Amino acid sequence: MTAIAANPYDYQLPTESKIALVIIDMQRDFLEYGGFGDALGNDVTQLQSIVPTVKKLLETFRSLNLPVIHTIEAHSPDLSDCPPSKLNRGQGNPKIGDQGTMGRILIVGEDGNNIIPELTPLENEIVIIKPGKGAFCRTNLEEILQKEEITHLLFTGVTTEVCVQTTMREANDRGYECLLIEDGTASYFPKFKQSTIEMLRAQGGIIGWTANSDAVLAALVPQAIAIA
Ligand code: C5J
Numbered sequence: 074m075t076a077i078a079a080n081p082y083d084y085q086l087p088t089e090s091k092i093a094l095v096i097i098d099m100q101r102d103f104l105e106y107g108g109f110g111d112a113l114g115n116d117v118t119q120l121q122s123i124v125p126t127v128k129k130l131l132e133t134f135r136s137l138n139l140p141v142i143h144t145i146e147a148h149s150p151d152l153s154d155c156p157p158s159k160l161n162r163g164q165g166n167p168k169i170g171d172q173g174t175m176g177r178i179l180i181v182g183e184d185g186n187n188i189i190p191e192l193t194p195l196e197n198e199i200v201i202i203k204p205g206k207g208a209f210c211r212t213n214l215e216e217i218l219q220k221e222e223i224t225h226l227l228f229t230g231v232t233t234e235v236c237v238q239t240t241m242r243e244a245n246d247r248g249y250e251c252l253l254i255e256d257g258t259a260s261y262f263p264k265f266k267q268s269t270i271e272m273l274r275a276q277g278g279i280i281g282w283t284a285n286s287d288a289v290l291a292a293l294v295p296q297a298i299a300i301a
Pocket of ligand 1: 097098103146231232233235236237
């Protein structure tokens with residue numbers, strides 16, 4: 074049994090083989106200049122700031138042969154999996170499916186829909202293409218977790234208050250022990266990130282735990298801190 078120093082109290086890992094690192098939506102369209110997020114007027118540097126931390130966690134999980142799950146928010150080219158409520162929300166310009174500087178926005182396979190090069194998934198890693206904010210909605214994620222006997226999920230990615238939070242809540246309702254890595258997640262709005270962290274771990278960990286990446290690495294690979 075290993076414990077991660079976390080809030081509101083230590084997070085217990087029964088065995089390492091039951092853990093997965095979940096990396097939510099680290100897509101070019103959300104993180105890069107010229108992408109969807111930028112076109113909507115957001116400060117993408119907020120999201121870019123977590124890339125080194127997520128990369129370090131990813132490399133650690135890979136070196137320990139622990140499972141990694143990447144997610145991508147994406148729709149089919151004919152938008153048949155994008156409900157009008159989502160398509161029309163925000164009255165924004167641009168919209169999902171419009172032509173952007175990196176291809177059609179949030180359309181599977183387009184350049185902007187790809188995960189940023191620093192975090193490109195390996196062939197053996199799970200990639201969940203999700204049409205919703207939550208990664209369990211209209212995907213086979215739950216089936217995969219059950220097959221792999223994964224019970225503990227460590228969350229990173231963007232944006233904290235939208236796709237990360239939604240997925241962590243979905244996972245909690247399904248009985249998974251969830252921990253959000255605070256410096257491995259970001260929002261375009263720092264106050265939304267902070268509020269989300271506080272909400273998730275409120276009332277004795279109503280949705281789960283939060284911890285810093287150093288605490289996670291120290292628990293997984295005690296020597297990782299020394300060699301960092
Ligand atoms: C958003 C996400 N914010 N990945 N997507 O629309 O959080």
